[in-house]
Amino acid sequence: MPGTADQPSVQILLVEDSPDDADLMVEALRDSNLNLCITVAEDGEIAMNYLLRKGTYAAAPRPDLILLDLHLPRKNGHEVLAEIKQDAVLHRIPVIILTASDNEQAILTAYDLHANCCVSKPVDQDQFAQAVKKIEYFWLHVARRLRSLDNGREE
Amino acid sequence: MNPLNGGWPIEILLVEDNTDEAQLTMDVLKEGRIRNRVHWVEDGEEAMAFLRRQGRHAAAPRPDLILLDLKLPRLGGQEVLAEIKQSPLWKRIPVVIMTSSDDEKDILSAYDRHANCYVTKPIDIDKFMEAVRGIEEFWMTVVRLPAA
Secondary structure (H helix, E strand, O other), X not given: OOOOOOOOEEEEEEEOOOHHHHHHHHHHHOOOOOEEEXXXXXXXXXXXXXXXXXXXXXXXXXXXXXXXXXOXXXXXXXXXXXXXXXXXXXXXXXXXXXXXXXXXXXXXXXXXXXXXXXXXXXXXXXXXXXXXXXXXXXXXXXXXXXXXXXXXXXO | OXXXXXXXXXXXXXXXXXXXXXXXXXXXXXXXXXXXXXXXEOOHHHHHHHHHOOHHHXXXXXXXXXXXXOOOOOXXXXXXXXXXXXXXXXXXXXXXXXXXXXXXXXXXXXXXXXXXXXXXXXXXXXXXHHHHHHHHHHHHHHEOOOOO
């Protein structure tokens, strides 16, 4: 059942350069019973500007969850991940790494940079949609979400 | 999907001082689709001894996943978490915090110490089992665990 507008919204930042993959993920998240607000950033620079509320993103909400592709133009996924996890506030946001890569080293590096978890992007579209739904279920229903990222910290 | 389940069981370190909850967790994990082996220790010191392969843990495997309670005797869960995540040897091992605490401060401290995720244990037994099933389903079938 789709979420209703009177529920508090859950913010998801999708960092994905492939429009097809981004569409598929947005579509898969449409079945959520939460009031999801999904923002798509097409490259690593846009993602960081959004997260750091730079320029036109000054009023950007804090995401509750970030889905981050590793292969991105301008600033790659590992760099974005490292910047998020070194930031005094942003590091608390769960970051799910999505990768088509079978490169084990890329996955180990992501865990070393404190990715919350890594998920392979299945080539099959239905399986990919299923994986996205499982991410939504686990991170938004099983795992405990933070009420506010900024608690106890000055911005 | 997960290269780790090609015949090898996933090694899980369960750090839990409550016997009933540990038993319930192990029962749920045993029913899981992915073969796994649970190593249960009851306090934080014992968890560190397991990771360091000390004493009776000399032949302990490296865990692929750690389920860590926060309220533990001897050495608390937050301290265990900090030690794991500061160690170049162990920091990549995913640590799932499973705790009865719903206190926002505990959640923030756990994320500040780089917990991979935080799950509040429901008091109701059925809901508790559902949460463990949710962890099992996600971390063993969806996630790509680090290979080493």
